[in-house]
Amino acid sequence: MSKNTHIYGTRAIIEAINAGKEIGKIYLQKGLNNPLFKELELLIRDHGISTSYVPQEKLYKLSDQNHQGAIATISPIQFADFEATAEAILMSEKPGLFLLLDQLTDVRNFGAIIRTAACTGVDAIIIPKSGGAPVTDDTVKTSAGAIFNIPICKVDHIKDALFYLQGSGVQVVAATEKTEDSIYDLDYTTPTALVMGSEGKGVTAGVLKLVDHKAKLPMTGSISSLNVSVACGAFLYEIVRQRR
Known part of the structure; x- marks a missing residue:
């Protein structure tokens, strides 16, 4: 995964969603249950963002970055109304x-x-x-x-x-x-x-x-x-x- 089209980390993804970034899909680690993770899940539901819950091993295959259990893809285009x-x-x-x-x-x-x-x-x-x-x-x-x-x-x-x-x-x-x-x-x-x-x-x-x-x-x-x-x-x- 190229770094310039992906966001790593729970807080970073939350900030990106709130800033109106076009998020393509979010990969979340199964089994996480901390308050910040729950905040991200609520935001995902509110915005209807496509999400997959995957094992930790899958996330490490996607990236070796410090992802904190969450990786988001950024859409390379702006969607039309x-x-x-x-x-x-x-x-x-x-x-x-x-x-x-x-x-x-x-x-x-x-x-x-x-x-x-x-x-x-x-x-x-x-x-x-x-x-x-x-x-x-x-x-x-x-x-x-x-x-x-x-x-x-x-x-x-x-x-x-x-x-x-x-x-x-x-x-x-x-x-x-x-x-x-x-x-x-x-x-x-x-x-x-x-x-x-x-x-x-x-x-x-x-x-x-x-x-x-x-x-x-x-x-x-x-x-x-x-x-x-x-x-x-x-x-x-x-x-x-x-x-x-």
Whole structure:
């Protein structure tokens, strides 16, 4: 872990959160129970920061610094305000295109998706404050710098963004194998939000219940699923094709 993108120590992380630093994820040592540690835990909950409780050995693998049982990653980007970003996009003459990532966990998949999104005209990417992949050095590298050219917004829950977009006239389409409808059966020429799920579980059941459409990619070989970044690219380029 590079020192310039991480904060070590309970007090230092508390001060960083209070100062408004963009914290990607916090790793906390299991079993600690001192007052300062409890103060940090409360602050983490209040700000909805993604957190993992790990053994002490894991922290020492992450860093040989005097971490006091807590290491935080600093996001290399500033996140955009969701409602202000969505409003500006929806006021544009061209139909908006939003990408919602529901519990995506792999930072390299995240970076690859950002790169494809930037190449296909996605106007904004929306991720949850907790439970998803953090923005790390690997994310930036895999995105080939595209992460600096597309707004990324954090929301308390993907459902919050979904309700807002639907209320603004945006159709929400979930990429999922749990449907008989093909990607090619839908019209993407209107304002659209595409929801991609996690690598293992796909789009969560609660989100699937709320979307306007579900669509899947046809599979003709012996392998029944695609990597999420590849599947996302296939969906986005079908949208590009229809909008040309």
